[in-house]
Structure formats: C-alpha cells, structure tokens
Amino acid sequence: MLADVAAEAGVSATTASYILNGRADEMRIAPATVTKVQAAVADLGYRPNRSARSLRTRRTATVGLVSDQIAGEQYGSSMLTGASLAARELDHLVVMGESGGDPELERLLIEEMLERDVDGVVYATRTARTVHLPEGLRGVRSVLLNCEDPDERLPSVVPDDEGGGRAAVATLLAAGARDVWVVGEDPVPEATAGPRRMAGIRAELATHDLDVAGLVRCDWSVTEGFEATSRWLADGGRADGLVCMNDRLAMGVYQALAEHGLRVPDDVSVVSFDGSALAGWLRPVLTSVELPFTELGALAVRRLLDPDDHVGTDSVPMRVRPGGSVRPV
C-alpha cells in the first residue's frame, strides 16, 4: 500500500500520494524526493487500491455500458470493441450489462452500476431508434449510443443514415442507374434507420430530378427479402438499381434475382446497408454502406468522458464499401 511506499522512500504518505497523482510540481516536491518515491514504487511493485481511491474521490475510472442486446447482435457487437478500446485509451474500463430488452433487468443493471459509482453510463441499443432515457439514468452523466431521446437534452451518437442513403444512391447513379427501387421497409415504429436512409435516397435522386421508382415492401430478413422480391419479379417488376435496406435482406434479393435468371450486376446493380461480413461473402461481393459500429462505440465513450460536455447528436459518416454488385460504367 501507499504507506509502505512512503516508508520505503522515507517520506509521508501525503507526499507519495501527491507524486503518484502527478501533483509533484504543484506541490513543489523536490525532484530528488520524486525520484526516491518512484524508485520505491518500482521496488515494491506498488499497485494502488482503486476501491480506496474511489471511496474518497467518488470516481472509479469505470464506465457503464447498458444495452438491450448488442453483444448478441452480429455486427453491432463491434460497438463493444470500440467502447472498450476508447475506454482504455482514457484509462477507464467498461462495465457491461445486457438486459435482453427486459426493463426490470435493465433497471437492475443500471442500479448496480450506479452503486459501483461508474463515472458515466452509455445506453446503447441494437438497432438505431428513438428511446426514452430510463428513469435510473436521470441525473446521471450518460450518452446514448445508436439511439436518441427526442425529449431529453443528451449527448447522443448515431450513424449518419441520411448521408448513407445519399451515398448509396450516388453509387448507383454514378453507374448509370436511373430506375431505382428500394427494397425493405423499417418494421419497427421507433426505428430511425429506415426513414433517414429513405430521406437520403430521395434527396440524392432529386439532384438528378429523379425519385424512387418504387418500393418492394418487406421486413429486413433474408426470407422476406427473397419472397417479396420474388413476388415483385413475378409480377414483372424490373429496375436497373436496387437499394436494399440491409445486407441480410440483400442476400434474399440475390437469391430471388438468381432464381429469375437476373444477374448482378449485369442486369441490375445492388447496393445495401450494413457493410457486414455477409456482404463480403456474397457473390458478387455486395457493395454496402457501412455502419461504423466500432467508431460509434468509441465515440460514445469519448463523449462520455469528455470534460466539455456538449449535448446534441453526433452523426458518424457511413462509407460505401465497394463490392462487385454495381455495374462499372
């Protein structure tokens, strides 16, 4: 403990504490004393006791991360990677908990984190959406990750889905597509990804005096993507560009196109959203607008620990990950 270090160095615990906390200059500790203490620290392999420190300072160098399901989510789990790395860079650790969507469990997790005096809480959701800040986080320093609360003035970190929508369409337009259909409709009312992407899609088309040629309605699963697209094709549906709302859906679209003898990208160009590993596994590789999950997680933690605490939403750009599903011009 610190007292041992102090004894070994022949100074008081107070002095040792100042030195270890980088307050040597401020406290005008003689350089020789600093050296002695540092030697003692190295000598004894001193490791501070965080519980003791936290008891006094009320800070734990620990951030909480509560989510519904992000570890279970295929790609979204990278938010944890980002959060963990960013936390380390700022000398913090991440305490995580998953509620699985159960509000009672969520309450418990938040409660336990607050008992442990986390320095702040990141509240994350699997899918981009609006939420209500849980009661337990009222008054607690917190950042929303992949979600926003329109009723609260809070820092929030989300992907720029509208920009992503524009980028997706820009890719198709650049390849000469003019007859652009959108596949997929956001199934959840609170979800923000679908509407925002759609806004971007329309905005970009508008720059060429175009609009969405049509919408193939289905949820965002492989099966629905396959079935809805099959029906559409069977009804004579045709397009030169398809925007799929996510990669899984696009996989179903690929299957449907193949069954109807249409080739990607020769007969139709396809772009999608997610930039998941799946996009890279499809043949041809699916051009997809990437959800920057790692970056989102990292940014959320940085904003949480950032001393100048500005509220408002950070939209992280979504970049096109080029594949072979868009016909080269």
Added chain:
Amino acid sequence: MLADVAAEAGVSATTASYILNGRADEMRIAPATVTKVQAAVADLGYRPNRSARSLRTRRTATVGLVSDQIAGEQYGSSMLTGASLAARELDHLVVMGESGGDPELERLLIEEMLERDVDGVVYATRTARTVHLPEGLRGVRSVLLNCEDPDERLPSVVPDDEGGGRAAVATLLAAGARDVWVVGEDPVPEATAGPRRMAGIRAELATHDLDVAGLVRCDWSVTEGFEATSRWLADGGRADGLVCMNDRLAMGVYQALAEHGLRVPDDVSVVSFDGSALAGWLRPVLTSVELPFTELGALAVRRLLDPDDHVGTDSVPMRVRPGGSVRPV
C-alpha cells in the same frame, strides 16, 4: 449512507449493517428492529456504496472478462451475453476488455482489472484453442473460456467439438450417406476445434466401419470454401455427404455446388459447424452443429464464482440444428 439509515431507524450502524447483510439471525437482532431498519432503507432510498464495502471486504461483486476479440466476432460475441446474464444472476457485473490480440494491451487490461479488485477473471478467446495463461493472471482466480492451458491446472470451459463431430456424422449416416468427405482444415496450429471435430467424425464413421472418404483442404472462409470445392468438383470429386468445418465455409461450398449443377440435399447432403445465423439464411437452410456460445459464457462465469473450485475442463454439448441440407431418408 448507512449511518443515515441507522439514525432514521434509531439503531447503530453496526446493527443496520448486520441486517442488510442478512446476518440478523446470526446476530440475534429482534424482528422489530429488522423491520424498522428495512423501513428506513426504503424510506431513504438507501443504496450502499460498493467502493466502501470493497475497501473492507476486498470483494467487488465484479468479474473481469479479457479476450482477444470476442466482441468483434460475429457469433462468439454471445459469450458476452451469457457471461453478463450469469453474472447478474449471481449479483455480479462484468468488466470487459478486448486486447485485439496485443499482449501488451492484454497485460494492461488485466492489470487494471486487478487494481479494481475483480473477484476473478475469465480469459476468453475468439477461436477454440490452447493458450498460455498470461503472467498477470498467475495466482488470480480465473477461468479459461473457449480455450485451455495444458500446462496449468485451471478450470476451463469449451465446446464439445468431438461430440459435435460425432453428431454431425450421425446426422449424415442416418440420412443414408456413406461416402462422407470433410471440407476444411484448421488453419491455426493452436486451434483445437478442427482436430477434435475430426476425431469425432472418424469415431462416428467407425461405428459403421467407415472412414472419411476424403478431405477437401482449405481454410475456413467463404472464398476458400468455394474455390477448393470448385476445384475438387472440377476434378470429378463426388460424395453423398459433406461435413463443412464451419458455416461460412459451407456457404462457399453451396456456391460451388450450385455452379456445378449439384443440388443440396438431393445430390449431396451437407452438415456444418457453428449454428450461426448464416446457416439459417442459406437456401436450403444449412443443418449445422451449434456452438453454444451463450452457455459457454454463462458457465465460465458460474465456475468462476462457484465456491467449490474444481479444476478441469467442462465440455458443453454441441447440438445439431436441423435445416434442409440433409436429405430426409
């Protein structure tokens, strides 16, 4: 704080503490007193300060989970879900850190966890393999998750890959397959999944006086699966049952089979390992032997916190998740 509760209830902090720690009976506290204290707790919304408690007890009701990459891993991240849920059930929280495979970062993470007096550490790897216990964990209560250290006597939790191999083959044999090829070779020397699955595969075939008909060599990626299988087929390779070492690989195999006009399961039955979401997205749905990631994570935490600390490996069964890729008999 506790003193407030005690004051409100008209007792000493000592008494209040005993009651809150469930030692009322042992300390012969009168039932009326217990009631008074509980009322005060509810009244004041008392929430214990864990740092203070930890300072005395040296326990934090917190477990560390260090891994190379499990959050970034598609399916493996469910280990975090399982760990988080099991921890909650045992009134603990999970402190997580990802090293990305960097030994220095790993050392730092472990160091930071120990400073925070975690009650134990789960050391997890993305892929099932053998490892050397990191120096920093020597003498620390720890459990290996998805890995084993042959040189140490430690509790360890891994999937039963050998049993999985047997189950995969049993499924094929039950469907009448006799000419069984294996696709995929484990690319990493320390990896345990491949050899164990192979052992199970051979063992089960042996019960029918059979052996593996042949091996299509490739690593476990979609592309390699596609290319190696294509070459094999082009060389006249045929089989009535294929065991793929994982689902991604199987996806490549599907692609190759399709290009050669072979239909699953009519021309060839396919089983695989992982039981990932991808298996469910393929057409036909891929029959796959599931890696029980959530259970693995949960079990690791339970063993870590289990008071009777037995060393040795727990192998969690891998179950077949039936799809449509095995021809019904």
Added chain:
DNA sequence: TGATGCGGCTGATTCGATTCAGCAGTGGTA
C-alpha cells in the same frame, strides 16, 4: 530586527462501509 514569503513537506481527517470485542439488562441456578 522583525515581518513576510516561499519552498518543501506532514499530521490528521475523511470517504462509507464491515467487524471484533464487549456491554447492559434479564432470568435462571446453586
């Protein structure tokens, strides 16, 4: 010569719980 300032350090208190040792009061027993 006495007041003032400053460099360099330390003693004592505090954070909020846990826990050991022990203390009144009561009733039973020899």
Added chain:
DNA sequence: TACCACTGCTGAATCGAATCAGCCGCATCA
C-alpha cells in the same frame, strides 16, 4: 446472594487512499 448464560445491541477500529490546513526553516526586504 453471587454467579452465569443469554439476548440484543453498540463503540471503535479498520480498509487504503486523497486532501486540507499548517508547520518549520531560510532568504528577503523595509
């Protein structure tokens, strides 16, 4: 009547750091 056991509770020490207020000695200055 003296002793003991038991019930029901409490005072004080303790965990390991952070931090405030202040102390001592020496140089400076009016």
